[in-house]
Amino acid sequence: MSVVFKKTEGLTDKQTHYCPGCTHGIIHRLVGEVLEELGVLGETVGVAPVGCSVLAYDYFNCDMHEAAHGRAPAVATGIKRILPKNVVFTYQGDGDLASIGTAEIIHAAHRSEKFTTIFVNNAIYGMTGGQMAPTTLIGQKATTAPLGRDAATTGMPLKMSEMLATIDGAVFVERVSVHNVPNIRKAKKAIKKAFEIQLEGKGFGIVEVLSTCPTNWGLTPVESLQWLEENMLPYYPLGNFRTPEEGK
Amino acid sequence: MAKVLMKGNEAIGAAAIKAGCKYFFGYPITPQNELPEFMSKELPKVEGVFVQAESEVAAINMIYGGAGTGARVMTSSSSPGMALKQEGISYIAGAELPCVIVNISRGGPGLGGIQPSQADYFMSTRGGGNGDYRHLVYAPATIQEAVDLTIEAFNVADYYRNPVLILADGMTGQMMEPVEFNEPTKRDLPAKDWATTGTKGKRKPNIINSLALDPAELEKHNWRLDAKYKDMEKKEVRHEMYQMDDAEVVFVAYGTTSRIVKNAVDALREEGIKAGLIRPITLWPFPMKAFTDIPESAKAIISVEMSTGQMVDDVKIANEGRLPVHFYGRPGGMIPSPEEIMKNAKEILGGVK
Numbered sequence: 001m002s003v004v005f006k007k008t009e010g011l012t013d014k015q016t017h018y019c020p021g022c023t024h025g026i027i028h029r030l031v032g033e034v035l036e037e038l039g040v041l042g043e044t045v046g047v048a049p050v051g052c053s054v055l056a057y058d059y060f061n062c063d064m065h066e067a068a069h070g071r072a073p074a075v076a077t078g079i080k081r082i083l084p085k086n087v088v089f090t091y092q093g094d095g096d097l098a099s100i101g102t103a104e105i106i107h108a109a110h111r112s113e114k115f116t117t118i119f120v121n122n123a124i125y126g127m128t129g130g131q132m133a134p135t136t137l138i139g140q141k142a143t144t145a146p147l148g149r150d151a152a153t154t155g156m157p158l159k160m161s162e163m164l165a166t167i168d169g170a171v172f173v174e175r176v177s178v179h180n181v182p183n184i185r186k187a188k189k190a191i192k193k194a195f196e197i198q199l200e201g202k203g204f205g206i207v208e209v210l211s212t213c214p215t216n217w218g219l220t221p222v223e224s225l226q227w228l229e230e231n232m233l234p235y236y237p238l239g240n241f242r243t244p245e246e247g248k
Numbered sequence: 249m250a251k252v253l254m255k256g257n258e259a260i261g262a263a264a265i266k267a268g269c270k271y272f273f274g275y276p277i278t279p280q281n282e283l284p285e286f287m288s289k290e291l292p293k294v295e296g297v298f299v300q301a302e303s304e305v306a307a308i309n310m311i312y313g314g315a316g317t318g319a320r321v322m323t324s325s326s327s328p329g330m331a332l333k334q335e336g337i338s339y340i341a342g343a344e345l346p347c348v349i350v351n352i353s354r355g356g357p358g359l360g361g362i363q364p365s366q367a368d369y370f371m372s373t374r375g376g377g378n379g380d381y382r383h384l385v386y387a388p389a390t391i392q393e394a395v396d397l398t399i400e401a402f403n404v405a406d407y408y409r410n411p412v413l414i415l416a417d418g419m420t421g422q423m424m425e426p427v428e429f430n431e432p433t434k435r436d437l438p439a440k441d442w443a444t445t446g447t448k449g450k451r452k453p454n455i456i457n458s459l460a461l462d463p464a465e466l467e468k469h470n471w472r473l474d475a476k477y478k479d480m481e482k483k484e485v486r487h488e489m490y491q492m493d494d495a496e497v498v499f500v501a502y503g504t505t506s507r508i509v510k511n512a513v514d515a516l517r518e519e520g521i522k523a524g525l526i527r528p529i530t531l532w533p534f535p536m537k538a539f540t541d542i543p544e545s546a547k548a549i550i551s552v553e554m555s556t557g558q559m560v561d562d563v564k565i566a567n568e569g570r571l572p573v574h575f576y577g578r579p580g581g582m583i584p585s586p587e588e589i590m591k592n593a594k595e596i597l598g599g600v601k
Contacts, residue, residue, distance in 0.1 A: 012453075042449040047313070048457075057455045063444035065316045066457040068339050071309040074301065078313025078321070079444065081297045082271055086446050104309070107302035 008032040010041060014058045021214040021221025023178045024052060024120065028059055030178075030188045031091070031118055034195055035062065044087040045079050047072040051093040052126040060091075070101020073108035076115045087198060088115035094135040095125045098158050102134075105164070105206075112169030112203035116194045119160065122211040123232060130216030134158040137231055142216075157235060161208045165241035172197045172205035173242040177233065179210070179225045190240075202244045210236055251426040256391045256416065257282035259427050260324070260350055261290065263398035266429045269320040269348070270296030273310035275303055277329040278362045279418035280352035284324065304329040308336030308349075315345035316456045318443030320402050324350035326418070327368050328359060331376065337411055338377025341473070342458030346405035348398065350414045352421035355581035363581025364417035364504055369558035372415050373532040380470050382477040384412045384484055385531040387502040391425040393529075399432045404484065406437045408476060415531060417554070419504040419583070480533055487535035488527040491517065494545050495524025497593050498571070500563050501552040502528045505584065509552050512586040516593060523593060531559070539566040547600045550574045552589055554582070572600065 007013075010032025018024045035041050044062040048054065050069040057064035067075040072090035080088040097105050097119050105117065124142055125131040132142040132149055135157050139148040149157075165173045172194050176187035187209055194205035210232050212224035219227055254262065261283050264272070272287040288298040301307035307323050314321040325333060330351045340347060351372065355365035370376075372385045384404060388394035394416055401412040444454050460466035491513050492498070501509040506527040516523040522545065526538045542549075549571050551560035560575045567573055576592045578584045 041447070043446040045316075045444045045446060054459060057457060061453060063446055063454045064456070065313060065444050066339075066343070066455070066459055067312070068309065068335055071305070071312075071336070074306040074309035075313035075316075077299065077301075077306075078271075078273060078310035078315075079317055081299060081310075082314050082317045082319045082321075083445060103302055104306055107306065110302075111299075 008036050010034070010036040010061055011059055012061045016059055017055055018052065019215045021212065021224055022052070023211040026178045026184060027118065027120055027209050027211065028056070030184070030191050031089070032060060034188065034192045035087070037192070038195055038199065040087045040199070043085070044089070045083070047076045047079070047088070047090040049090070049092045049096045051096050053091055053093060053120065054127065056091050070096050070099070070104055072096065073101065073104040073113070073117065077108055077111070077113050080113060080115045084114070087195065089118060089195070090115065091118045092120065093126065094119070094121045094123065094133045098134040098160050106167065109164050109167045109170040109204045109206070112171065114198055114201055114203060116198045117206040118191065119206055119208045120211045121208055121236065122213040123157070124213050124216050126213050126216055137235060159236065161206070161241050164206060169204055170206065170242055171203035171244045174240045175208040175210070175236060175238050177210035177228065177238055179212070179228045183238070197244060251428045253424055253426050254391065255282055255422065255424050256394055257352060257421045258286045259391050259395050260398050260414065261286035263395040263429065264322045264348065264402070265290060265294060267320065267399045267402040267432065269322045269402060270294055271314050271319050271321045272296070272323065273299045273301055273307045273314065273321070274323050275301050275307045275325065275329060277326045279354060279421050280324050280326045280350065282421070283350065283352070304332035305335065308333040311347050312336050312340050312343070312345065315340060315347040316444045318440035318445065322348045322350065324352065326351065327353045327356050327365070330368060330371065334371070334376035337383070338375070338379055338381060339458050340411045341381035341383055342379060343456050344409040345411070345456065346409050347411050348401045348405055348414065349411055351416070353415065353417045355579065361581045362418065364419040364554060364583060365579065365581050366417060366503060366505060366553050367555040367558065367579060368415065369531065369553070369555060372413055373534070381473060382480070382532060383410055384480060385415050386412065387415050387529060387531050388420060389503055389506045389527065391420060391423070392427045394420055395427050396430060399430070403432050403435045403437065407435050408480060410476065415503070417504050484530060485533045485535050485537070486529035487538045488529060489538065489541070490525040490527060492524035492526065492543065494522050494543060496522040496545050496547050497524070497597055498542055498546050498549045499523065499525045499552055500528070500549060500559065501525060502531060502559065505552050505554055508584055508586055509589060512589040512593070515586055516590055521593070521597065534562045534566060536566045542571070546571055548572050548574060548596050550576055550593060550596060552584065553577045554584070555579050
């Protein structure tokens with residue numbers, strides 16, 4: 001009997017702690033599959049974040065280094081500058097990357113650090129209990145925006161990919177989503193491309209992945225996927241914002 | 249090796265390279281700028297890497313990642329910048345990684361000034377970051393000692409898998425003295441089999457981490473760290489006793505201040521007043537035992553610091569109430585003169601008698 005589907009070698013056997021319906025598991029799997037397919041698991045050092053995916057170091061089947069809130073790009077810089085031949089990636093949520101760690105991600109991109117960032121945007125702080133993130137949509141309720149986010153006092157949701165795409169050193173910037181199968185396939189393609197760019201030594205690459213948070217959005221897993229499609233996609237358009245020209 | 253005339257900041261950089269440090273991550277702040285400038289010039293010559301980070305916070309986290317690879321890494325800063333680095337130092341101590349951090353301190357609080365000060369004693373010796381942790385603090389008094397202790401610091405950091413701080417002030421950083429580069433004390437250093445360098449498919453993944461959500465597990469980790477710190481307290485304490493055999497007045501001073509106090513001690517003795525000096529070289533662990541070695545002749549202790557009084561707390565703990573403990577300090581970047589220290593000692597001796 002031939003095996004048609006199995007767990008990727010890129011992930012450990014450890015059971016994840018994510019809430020039912022959360023798409024972190026899908027994104028983990030995509031990163032794991034890509035690292036396995038590229039044959040680089042033995043050379044990879046991942047930098048785990050703070051937030052919901054704080055325990056990511058237990059799930060990826062490669063060397064892992066925990067970072068403080070927002071500091072993953074600085075930690076990854078230290079690793080990659082000393083081990084330029086290794087594959088280095090950061091895995092960060094929107095609170096981690098778009099709020100407390102904005103300086104670190106912008107300057108890592110600005111220096112064109114040769115590592116890959118997986119940026120999981122679910123428009124809310126998950127682990128701390130549903131507070132407003134810089135990425136929370138206007139009108140979206142959060143525990144620190146009980147009446148819904150108000151642009152007049154909190155600003156508009158931060159579009160990190162668009163912002164990073166203005167930086168010369170960010171050679172690959174793409175926003176993808178994992179709310180349905182065709183988009184999951186596109187997400188994997190973008191993640192693979194970002195790692196390939198790192199292997200080619202071209203510079204900094206980031207993939208923003210739109211993700212769900214059924215628990216803090218107060219929706220079922222299926223409703224969450226619909227909410228993402230109906231509310232997040234119009235404000236956070238999918239697509240490639242920056243890619244290195246072929247042959248350069 | 250022949251002596252060379254070097255500025256303190258540059259000499260510390262040269263000592264780090266001599267110790268095998270090839271990676272420096274830092275951010276400019278006065279009065280330590282010659283150190284990163286030196287590293288940016290010299291490290292490429294040894295196939296090393298210099299990165300000017302976007303902030304002190306980023307720099308210390310680059311050190312955190314860099315130390316995780318098992319390489320010898322260093323950062324430097326000055327007081328307000330060191331305040332920003334405390335988060336990273338706590339993580340590095342929690343994850344048990346070796347690195348060397350240099351603080352060429354200046355006056356505070358806040359932006360303070362740029363003149364030499366010793367007001368970072370609490371931040372340096374009490375664990376400025378969160379949680380139960382300690383790290384060695386070397387306080388060199390001369391540039392030669394700064395060089396020797398910097399070289400030693402990398403070995404000590406590797407031996408304990410712990411950050412080590414060199415605490416000097418702007419005076420030591422900015423002045424020039426002749427130095428020579430000596431070999432470090434030999435230590436049997438443990439293999440860095442914990443480093444995150446890629447599994448190469450030959451071992452289980454290494455994880456560098458300071459998170460333990462289970463309080464029972466975290467308590468165990470804390471007690472294990474504590475045992476390591478206790479070991480440092482036993483083995484790594486350094487101090488100098490100067491003119492202490494028959495001292496009546498015992499000064500306690502470190503770094504730049506200790507040099508001024510030595511002059512005051514000599515001048516007091518010329519006047520027939522028996523003065524002596526206990527000079528802590530490690531501020532943590534503090535040289536407690538030196539205080540049980542104080543001779544019967546002693547009548548008073550004076551802690552002299554370029555601050556409003558921080559080390560004096562440790563002096564009182566070490567003294568255990570045996571002798572009256574006084575404090576003389578000049579904060580804000582003011583440097584005390586031997587004359588004012590002598591005057592203060594005479595007043596105290598007058599009162600003691």
